[in-house]
Amino acid sequence: MSSLYDAVGGADTFSRLVAGFYAQVKTDDILGPMYPDDDWEGAEQRLLWFLTQYWGGPATYNEQRGAPMLRRRHFPFPIDRAAAIRWLELMKVSLDSIDEETIPPAYRHQMWDHMERVAAMLINREDPGTPPARAH
Known part of the structure:
Protein backbone atom coordinates (compact mmCIF):
# COMPACT_ATOMS: atom_id res chain seq x y z
CA MET A 1 0.00 0.00 0.00
CA SER A 2 1.44 3.36 -0.94
CA SER A 3 1.44 6.38 1.31
CA LEU A 4 -0.26 9.70 0.63
CA TYR A 5 3.24 11.06 0.09
CA ASP A 6 3.79 8.64 -2.79
CA ALA A 7 0.25 8.97 -4.14
CA VAL A 8 0.55 12.74 -4.66
CA GLY A 9 3.98 12.80 -6.25
CA GLY A 10 6.34 12.62 -3.30
CA ALA A 11 9.23 15.04 -2.89
CA ASP A 29 2.76 41.07 8.24
CA ILE A 30 1.68 38.49 10.84
CA LEU A 31 3.83 35.43 10.16
CA GLY A 32 6.92 36.99 8.57
CA PRO A 33 8.18 38.66 11.77
CA MET A 34 8.16 35.32 13.60
CA TYR A 35 11.02 34.04 11.44
CA PRO A 36 14.66 35.05 11.85
CA ASP A 37 15.94 36.65 8.63
CA ASP A 38 18.94 34.35 8.57
CA ASP A 39 16.97 31.08 8.76
CA TRP A 40 14.38 31.12 5.97
CA GLU A 41 16.01 28.15 4.26
CA GLY A 42 16.17 26.21 7.53
CA ALA A 43 12.53 26.92 8.36
CA GLU A 44 11.45 25.79 4.90
CA GLN A 45 13.53 22.63 5.17
CA ARG A 46 12.11 21.72 8.57
CA LEU A 47 8.50 22.10 7.38
CA LEU A 48 9.30 20.04 4.29
CA TRP A 49 10.88 17.31 6.43
CA PHE A 50 7.91 17.32 8.81
CA LEU A 51 5.21 17.12 6.14
CA THR A 52 7.15 14.54 4.15
CA GLN A 53 7.57 12.30 7.17
CA TYR A 54 4.00 12.78 8.42
CA TRP A 55 2.52 11.72 5.09
CA GLY A 56 4.69 8.62 4.68
CA GLY A 57 7.91 9.82 3.08
CA PRO A 58 11.45 9.60 4.44
CA ALA A 59 11.89 10.05 8.21
CA THR A 60 14.41 12.87 7.76
CA TYR A 61 12.70 15.04 10.36
CA ASN A 62 13.21 12.49 13.13
CA GLU A 63 16.77 11.78 11.95
CA GLN A 64 17.74 15.46 11.94
CA ILE A 98 -1.15 22.51 -7.12
CA ASP A 99 -3.57 20.98 -9.62
CA GLU A 100 -6.13 18.33 -8.67
CA GLU A 101 -4.50 15.82 -10.97
CA THR A 102 -1.43 15.94 -8.71
CA ILE A 103 -3.35 16.12 -5.43
CA PRO A 104 -6.82 14.60 -5.98
CA PRO A 105 -9.69 15.91 -3.81
CA ALA A 106 -9.67 13.00 -1.34
CA TYR A 107 -5.98 13.48 -0.56
CA ARG A 108 -6.35 17.27 -0.56
CA HIS A 109 -9.11 16.90 2.04
CA GLN A 110 -6.93 14.67 4.24
CA MET A 111 -4.06 17.16 4.05
CA TRP A 112 -6.29 20.15 4.74
CA ASP A 113 -8.00 18.47 7.69
CA HIS A 114 -4.60 17.80 9.24
CA MET A 115 -3.46 21.38 8.62
CA GLU A 116 -6.57 22.77 10.31
CA ARG A 117 -6.07 20.55 13.36
CA VAL A 118 -2.38 21.42 13.68
CA ALA A 119 -3.01 25.17 13.28
CA ALA A 120 -5.61 25.07 16.07
CA MET A 121 -3.36 22.96 18.31
CA LEU A 122 -0.46 25.41 18.02
CA ILE A 123 -2.38 28.43 19.34
CA ASN A 124 -0.55 29.42 22.51
CA ARG A 125 -1.57 33.04 23.10
CA GLU A 126 -4.90 34.72 23.71
CA ASP A 127 -6.18 36.98 20.99
CA PRO A 128 -5.62 40.70 21.56
CA GLY A 129 -8.58 42.10 23.45
CA THR A 130 -9.61 38.75 24.91
CA PRO A 131 -10.51 39.16 28.56
CA PRO A 132 -8.12 37.30 30.86
CA ALA A 133 -9.27 33.88 31.99
CA ARG A 134 -10.70 33.89 35.51
CA ALA A 135 -9.88 31.24 38.07
CA HIS A 136 -12.90 29.30 39.29
Whole structure:
Protein backbone atom coordinates (compact mmCIF):
# COMPACT_ATOMS: atom_id res chain seq x y z
CA MET A 1 0.00 0.00 0.00
CA SER A 2 1.44 3.36 -0.94
CA SER A 3 1.44 6.38 1.31
CA LEU A 4 -0.26 9.70 0.63
CA TYR A 5 3.24 11.06 0.09
CA ASP A 6 3.79 8.64 -2.79
CA ALA A 7 0.25 8.97 -4.14
CA VAL A 8 0.55 12.74 -4.66
CA GLY A 9 3.98 12.80 -6.25
CA GLY A 10 6.34 12.62 -3.30
CA ALA A 11 9.23 15.04 -2.89
CA ASP A 12 8.33 17.21 -5.88
CA THR A 13 4.78 17.92 -4.71
CA PHE A 14 5.72 18.55 -1.10
CA SER A 15 8.62 20.81 -2.16
CA ARG A 16 6.21 22.85 -4.28
CA LEU A 17 3.71 23.10 -1.41
CA VAL A 18 6.30 24.28 1.11
CA ALA A 19 8.06 26.66 -1.32
CA GLY A 20 4.73 28.23 -2.25
CA PHE A 21 3.87 28.71 1.40
CA TYR A 22 7.20 30.31 2.35
CA ALA A 23 7.17 32.59 -0.70
CA GLN A 24 4.12 34.21 0.92
CA VAL A 25 5.32 34.11 4.52
CA LYS A 26 8.42 36.20 3.81
CA THR A 27 6.30 39.30 3.17
CA ASP A 28 3.40 38.51 5.50
CA ASP A 29 2.76 41.07 8.24
CA ILE A 30 1.68 38.49 10.84
CA LEU A 31 3.83 35.43 10.16
CA GLY A 32 6.92 36.99 8.57
CA PRO A 33 8.18 38.66 11.77
CA MET A 34 8.16 35.32 13.60
CA TYR A 35 11.02 34.04 11.44
CA PRO A 36 14.66 35.05 11.85
CA ASP A 37 15.94 36.65 8.63
CA ASP A 38 18.94 34.35 8.57
CA ASP A 39 16.97 31.08 8.76
CA TRP A 40 14.38 31.12 5.97
CA GLU A 41 16.01 28.15 4.26
CA GLY A 42 16.17 26.21 7.53
CA ALA A 43 12.53 26.92 8.36
CA GLU A 44 11.45 25.79 4.90
CA GLN A 45 13.53 22.63 5.17
CA ARG A 46 12.11 21.72 8.57
CA LEU A 47 8.50 22.10 7.38
CA LEU A 48 9.30 20.04 4.29
CA TRP A 49 10.88 17.31 6.43
CA PHE A 50 7.91 17.32 8.81
CA LEU A 51 5.21 17.12 6.14
CA THR A 52 7.15 14.54 4.15
CA GLN A 53 7.57 12.30 7.17
CA TYR A 54 4.00 12.78 8.42
CA TRP A 55 2.52 11.72 5.09
CA GLY A 56 4.69 8.62 4.68
CA GLY A 57 7.91 9.82 3.08
CA PRO A 58 11.45 9.60 4.44
CA ALA A 59 11.89 10.05 8.21
CA THR A 60 14.41 12.87 7.76
CA TYR A 61 12.70 15.04 10.36
CA ASN A 62 13.21 12.49 13.13
CA GLU A 63 16.77 11.78 11.95
CA GLN A 64 17.74 15.46 11.94
CA ARG A 65 15.57 16.94 14.71
CA GLY A 66 14.16 14.13 16.84
CA ALA A 67 10.47 13.80 17.66
CA PRO A 68 8.37 16.63 16.21
CA MET A 69 6.93 17.91 19.53
CA LEU A 70 5.09 20.62 17.58
CA ARG A 71 3.53 22.48 20.53
CA ARG A 72 6.82 22.58 22.41
CA ARG A 73 8.84 23.73 19.39
CA HIS A 74 6.33 26.47 18.57
CA PHE A 75 5.76 27.75 22.10
CA PRO A 76 8.35 30.57 21.86
CA PHE A 77 6.38 32.06 18.96
CA PRO A 78 3.30 34.18 19.74
CA ILE A 79 0.66 32.14 17.93
CA ASP A 80 -2.81 33.53 18.48
CA ARG A 81 -5.97 32.77 16.51
CA ALA A 82 -5.13 35.41 13.89
CA ALA A 83 -1.71 33.81 13.27
CA ALA A 84 -3.25 30.35 12.97
CA ILE A 85 -5.83 31.63 10.51
CA ARG A 86 -3.18 33.41 8.47
CA TRP A 87 -1.04 30.26 8.38
CA LEU A 88 -4.03 28.39 7.01
CA GLU A 89 -4.80 31.12 4.47
CA LEU A 90 -1.27 31.07 3.08
CA MET A 91 -1.09 27.28 3.10
CA LYS A 92 -4.44 27.12 1.25
CA VAL A 93 -3.11 29.40 -1.48
CA SER A 94 -0.10 27.15 -1.85
CA LEU A 95 -2.15 23.95 -1.77
CA ASP A 96 -4.62 25.36 -4.30
CA SER A 97 -1.77 26.25 -6.65
CA ILE A 98 -1.15 22.51 -7.12
CA ASP A 99 -3.57 20.98 -9.62
CA GLU A 100 -6.13 18.33 -8.67
CA GLU A 101 -4.50 15.82 -10.97
CA THR A 102 -1.43 15.94 -8.71
CA ILE A 103 -3.35 16.12 -5.43
CA PRO A 104 -6.82 14.60 -5.98
CA PRO A 105 -9.69 15.91 -3.81
CA ALA A 106 -9.67 13.00 -1.34
CA TYR A 107 -5.98 13.48 -0.56
CA ARG A 108 -6.35 17.27 -0.56
CA HIS A 109 -9.11 16.90 2.04
CA GLN A 110 -6.93 14.67 4.24
CA MET A 111 -4.06 17.16 4.05
CA TRP A 112 -6.29 20.15 4.74
CA ASP A 113 -8.00 18.47 7.69
CA HIS A 114 -4.60 17.80 9.24
CA MET A 115 -3.46 21.38 8.62
CA GLU A 116 -6.57 22.77 10.31
CA ARG A 117 -6.07 20.55 13.36
CA VAL A 118 -2.38 21.42 13.68
CA ALA A 119 -3.01 25.17 13.28
CA ALA A 120 -5.61 25.07 16.07
CA MET A 121 -3.36 22.96 18.31
CA LEU A 122 -0.46 25.41 18.02
CA ILE A 123 -2.38 28.43 19.34
CA ASN A 124 -0.55 29.42 22.51
CA ARG A 125 -1.57 33.04 23.10
CA GLU A 126 -4.90 34.72 23.71
CA ASP A 127 -6.18 36.98 20.99
CA PRO A 128 -5.62 40.70 21.56
CA GLY A 129 -8.58 42.10 23.45
CA THR A 130 -9.61 38.75 24.91
CA PRO A 131 -10.51 39.16 28.56
CA PRO A 132 -8.12 37.30 30.86
CA ALA A 133 -9.27 33.88 31.99
CA ARG A 134 -10.70 33.89 35.51
CA ALA A 135 -9.88 31.24 38.07
CA HIS A 136 -12.90 29.30 39.29
